Amino acid sequence: MTNKSILLSTAYFAPIQYYSKFINHNKVYIEQFEHFNKQTYRNRCVILGGNGLIQLIVPVVKGRGPKTLIKDLQISYDVDWQRNQWQTISSAYNSSPYFEYYQDEFYQFFNGKHKFLLDFNLKINETICDLTEIENNVELTSDFENVPAETVNFRELISPKNKKTKDNSFHPLEYTQVFSDKLGFSPNLSILDLLFNEGPNSYTILKGSIVDK
Numbered sequence: 001m002t003n004k005s006i007l008l009s010t011a012y013f014a015p016i017q018y019y020s021k022f023i024n025h026n027k028v029y030i031e032q033f034e035h036f037n038k039q040t041y042r043n044r045c046v047i048l049g050g051n052g053l054i055q056l057i058v059p060v061v062k063g064r065g066p067k068t069l070i071k072d073l074q075i076s077y078d079v080d081w082q083r084n085q086w087q088t089i090s091s092a093y094n095s096s097p098y099f100e101y102y103q104d105e106f107y108q109f110f111n112g113k114h115k116f117l118l119d120f121n122l123k124i125n126e127t128i129c130d131l132t133e134i135e136n137n138v139e140l141t142s143d144f145e146n147v148p149a150e151t152v153n154f155r156e157l158i159s160p161k162n163k164k165t166k167d168n169s170f171h172p173l174e175y176t177q178v179f180s181d182k183l184g185f186s187p188n189l190s191i192l193d194l195l196f197n198e199g200p201n202s203y204t205i206l207k208g209s210i211v212d213k
Helices: 017-025 081-093 099-112 116-130 191-208
Strands: 004-009 028-030 045-049 054-058 139-140 151-153
Touching: 004 017, 004 191, 017 116, 028 116, 045 081, 045 191, 054 081, 081 116, 081 191, 099 151, 116 191
Parallel strands: 004 028, 004 151, 028 139
Antiparallel strands: 045 054
């Protein structure tokens, strides 16, 4: 573990790369004063189904303008996305080794309602850290421009849109996925994929994905 802190955006069932940072840094700052950016992990995650990658997106309340702070962004329930997403997750992972073991822990997020996306993501993160036995060393930022000293800024580097900037401290360790025989290995999916497939071994996979420089 490095003594440096890391600054991350909030994320919805974040990818494996995201949680490797929790292991490798003694303090994780989550940005709450940035403006909401579309097509990022802030309100979406990627899982693996029988026909390939599936994006799960949390809809947000529109009409609040492009300058909405992430801490003020509200979740929209105009469509029944919770039921649809849980059916998709269940279909993708009901044959995985640990789906039955973890399903009750995750079903709660598709049954109740949270008003704000940031609060929702933070509750998910608490559960993930508990299940993986990762220290939940999270602190929210106090100001967008005030990046804490000795902090590595990864707000935009962990993103489905970032295909150019390489993270030299992360190399995804391969593990057995439900559809590996058919589709091969798909790296850096949502932490859901790792937990349902590897269960208590998830921490070891995360730690093995960290490259010591």
